Amino acid sequence: MGDADVVVIGSGASGLSAALLVAEADAKVILFEKQRALGGTSNFFSGTFAVESDMQRERYITYTRDEAFKNIMEFNHWRSNPRLVRAIVDESPATITWLQKQGVVFSDVINNMPDSPRTYHLVKGRGEAAIKAIATRAKERGVDIRLATPAKRLIKQGDRISGVIVEEDGEEKEVRAKSVIIASGGYANNKEWIRKYSGFDLGVNIIPVGNIDKMGDGIRMAFEVGAADEGLGSLELFRVGPIGPEFSMGSQIEIVALQPDLWVDFQGERFCDESIGFYDTLVGNASARYKEGYTYSLFDDTIKQRLIEKGPEKFPEMRPMNLEKEMRAVLDRGTTEFFEAESVEDLAQKIGVNPVVLKASVDEYNQFCVKGHDGLFAKDPRYLRPLKGPKYYAVKARTIFLGTLGGIKINERTEVLDKKGKVILGLYATGFDAGGMYGDSYPIKPSSGLSSAFSLNSGIMAGRNALKYLGNLKK
Numbered sequence: 001m002g003d004a005d006v007v008v009i010g011s012g013a014s015g016l017s018a019a020l021l022v023a024e025a026d027a028k029v030i031l032f033e034k035q036r037a038l039g040g041t042s043n044f045f046s047g048t049f050a051v052e053s054d055m056q057r058e059r060y061i062t063y064t065r066d067e068a069f070k071n072i073m074e075f076n077h078w079r080s081n082p083r084l085v086r087a088i089v090d091e092s093p094a095t096i097t098w099l100q101k102q103g104v105v106f107s108d109v110i111n112n113m114p115d116s117p118r119t120y121h122l123v124k125g126r127g128e129a130a131i132k133a134i135a136t137r138a139k140e141r142g143v144d145i146r147l148a149t150p151a152k153r154l155i156k157q158g159d160r161i162s163g164v165i166v167e168e169d170g171e172e173k174e175v176r177a178k179s180v181i182i183a184s185g186g187y188a189n190n191k192e193w194i195r196k197y198s199g200f201d202l203g204v205n206i207i208p209v210g211n212i213d214k215m216g217d218g219i220r221m222a223f224e225v226g227a228a229d230e231g232l233g234s235l236e237l238f239r240v241g242p243i244g245p246e247f248s249m250g251s252q253i254e255i256v257a258l259q260p261d262l263w264v265d266f267q268g269e270r271f272c273d274e275s276i277g278f279y280d281t282l283v284g285n286a287s288a289r290y291k292e293g294y295t296y297s298l299f300d301d302t303i304k305q306r307l308i309e310k311g312p313e314k315f316p317e318m319r320p321m322n323l324e325k326e327m328r329a330v331l332d333r334g335t336t337e338f339f340e341a342e343s344v345e346d347l348a349q350k351i352g353v354n355p356v357v358l359k360a361s362v363d364e365y366n367q368f369c370v371k372g373h374d375g376l377f378a379k380d381p382r383y384l385r386p387l388k389g390p391k392y393y394a395v396k397a398r399t400i401f402l403g404t405l406g407g408i409k410i411n412e413r414t415e416v417l418d419k420k421g422k423v424i425l426g427l428y429a430t431g432f433d434a435g436g437m438y439g440d441s442y443p444i445k446p447s448s449g450l451s452s453a454f455s456l457n458s459g460i461m462a463g464r465n466a467l468k469y470l471g472n473l474k475k
């Protein structure tokens, strides 16, 4: 296999960007990917964050890097590393141009939720197309990509990293490298770590989506050579449902469950202003307070009819024209995720909550609707619509997460730090493996698309800084 200037661990947005950046300067890069396919979770993102990009300028979008920085830090309650946040925000416009140069096509810049800045650069063909474009360019530039070859351990000599041990065809092999960039995508599938750092029982009261065999390999390897941790335990939380083989991708019942009508917890009590559902992380956070892992969205025939005739408020482009057909089909299949009843009390029995409690919740909510004022959670009156039957419905919604948000402590150059704050020479961490970008939650409202943007930008920064380090080594 030979030696490398730089080894990259992981082929997601962060790893591939780092590898290409280094290879563009004619340095020798070997990228190891655990799976048989490229891209990891990065195959799924639809849009990425940037501020002051050329695309935004062309659209007269005036949101500035200063504003974005301040808003992200405020959302994070200044629990994140301000220099790192600033560096990512500042890097973001050039990254859009760099990606376009690599063949990534952006169709528009949108705000995909109300009252948020237009930061979301929509990728044509989603993350999968972006991964394909960057990987193609990386291969052209000579990056040696090894699929199904997980990195196992880092090699450190004195105060600097000098290579990795990988497993190829069932055998451990040593690869010498002057620098290693960790981009292995976090620990979303590590049951023990999720329990230890986040307090959830993976697969029971929280479900990871879009992550395969993410065991925190890169994070563990960094800890083994003395790296400090930052931000472990933070998750990119969402709320979705129903879940099950009887529901197709893009289920219309799911569209209904996401609308800002009446939602209740596992005991039948309202638990949030349902319009926070426009901001997925906020409702993910609200749901995650319940260690049961599920909540319910309720609706009735009037709400159903409104959605069919006028379309939904969240995802307005997805009018649920086949809703009734889908409802009948899943009920006929005996689903335990969607329920229909003749009365609120009957619905309560079916979903296993106290009928008195659920009836009180619906009655109170209906009174708020009549008054035009949500006396409990102050929901915008435009979303206050009563439930009056004749039929009542409930959809089970789950607390899920798209990835883990912390791990290895890095500085604003993505260099890995030890417990005394000293740089571990030659070691960089990026994307879902790195800490310091977030507080205890994902700042979706001020910076939609930041998750993939952190991966892309931290990857580029790691590549650039690894090159600088190589330059310094040569001197």
Ligand SMILES: Cc1cc2nc3c(=O)[nH]c(=O)nc-3n(C[C@H](O)[C@H](O)[C@H](O)COP(=O)(O)OP(=O)(O)OC[C@H]3O[C@@H](n4cnc5c(N)ncnc54)[C@H](O)[C@@H]3O)c2cc1C
Pocket (backbone or CB within 6 Å): 009, 010, 011, 012, 013, 014, 015, 032, 033, 034, 035, 038, 039, 040, 041, 042, 043, 044, 045, 046, 047, 048, 049, 127, 149, 150, 151, 152, 183, 184, 185, 186, 209, 210, 211, 212, 213, 214, 215, 217, 218, 402, 403, 430, 431, 432, 433, 448, 449, 450, 451, 452, 453, 455
């Ligand atoms: C359904 C879904 C939708 C999303 N939508 C958006 C969106 O619209 N906008 C947005 O900003 N973000 C979105 N995200 C989040 C975004 O996809 C992630 O932030 C980003 O892809 C993470 O990139 P990464 O490079 O850090 O990790 P990954 O893309 O997961 O890459 C890590 C790679 O490392 C590999 N690996 C693991 N261990 C090893 C090892 N030991 N050796 C070698 N390789 C290893 C993994 O197999 C994987 O391929 C979404 C996520 C999901 C799940």
